[in-house]
Amino acid sequence: MTAAQRKAEAKAQYNAFLAVCPSHQILGRISGKWVILVLSALGSGPHCDGDPRPMRYSELARLLAGVSPKMLSQTLKSLERDGLVSRAATATVPVTVSYELTELGLSLHRTVRQLKLWAERHRDDVAANQDRF
Numbered sequence: 001m002t003a004a005q006r007k008a009e010a011k012a013q014y015n016a017f018l019a020v021c022p023s024h025q026i027l028g029r030i031s032g033k034w035v036i037l038v039l040s041a042l043g044s045g046p047h048c049d050g051d052p053r054p055m056r057y058s059e060l061a062r063l064l065a066g067v068s069p070k071m072l073s074q075t076l077k078s079l080e081r082d083g084l085v086s087r088a089a090t091a092t093v094p095v096t097v098s099y100e101l102t103e104l105g106l107s108l109h110r111t112v113r114q115l116k117l118w119a120e121r122h123r124d125d126v127a128a129n130q131d132r133f
Contacts, residue, residue, distance in 0.1 A: 026082075029078065030112075034064070034067055034071055034075040035078070036115060037116070038060065038064065038072075038075050038076065038085075039108060040112055040113050040116045041064065042060075042085065042099060042100065043101055044113060052100070052106060054098040054099060055098060055100075057073075057097055057099070076099055079105065080099075083102055084104055084105035084108060085101060085102065085105050086099070086100050086101075086102050087099055
């Protein structure tokens with residue numbers, strides 16, 4: 001069996017339920033609240049009804065109420081490192097930095113957007129269940 005065949009076979013056996021599986025680790029990286037909200041914002045703008053577009057850091061910070069500057073910076077760096085977001089700096093005074101979903105990020109955006117929408121639609125149901133509990 002060639003190295004490429006062994007790699008393809010190992011990939012086919014990924015099991016996210018196992019802590020040692022790379023897909024398990026990826027789920028941990030992409031399941032955070034701020035990751036979901038940043039991907040949703042970049043993918044559709046503030047109201048989830050637009051087209052994906054680049055956004056400046058300050059625009060994201062305004063949109064994501066409650067995110068600290070440190071958390072937003074860490075989240076964007078993590079998403080950039082994972083290849084989900086690209087960062088573009090323009091030489092202006094001060095420097096203009098914008099963030100945009102990559103193709104990989106856009107494919108994940110479609111999933112996390114549904115999670116965000118589900119949370120918005122079912123907030124009252126969850127709250128009612130919490131009260132009954």
